[in-house]
Amino acid sequence: MDNHKLLQEIIYDCPFCDKEHNIKIFSRNGKSLVKGETVEYEETYYYCPNEDDEFVPSKIMDDNIKSESIDDYSVSYNTDI
Ligand SMILES: [Zn+2]
Numbered sequence: 641m642d643n644h645k646l647l648q649e650i651i652y653d654c655p656f657c658d659k660e661h662n663i664k665i666f667s668r669n670g671k672s673l674v675k676g677e678t679v680e681y682e683e684t685y686y687y688c689p690n691e692d693d694e695f696v697p698s699k700i701m702d703d704n705i706k707s708e709s710i711d712d713y714s715v716s717y718n719t720d721i
Contacts, residue, residue, distance in 0.1 A: 648664075649662055649663065650663055651663070670682070670704075684700050684703065
């Protein structure tokens with residue numbers, strides 16, 4: 641699924657590299673299964689080009705979870721980029 645979009649680039653203290661460097665911030669439409677129904681929501685994640693991997697700062701994670709408005713963690717993240 642190719643629905644992620646670049647929001648901005650910032651210098652951020654990267655947890656993979658353990659130093660500050662340029663990080664890309666993306667948002668994408670995620671899907672989760674809630675009570676048997678597929679619910680779409682927008683989630684924000686940070687991307688480290690050095691490690692070719694993504695992470696979600698805890699502050700952003702809270703926002704993502706709030707926007708889902710569900711109270712369990714049975715979220716299947718769509719990881720294909
Ligand atoms: Zn990094």
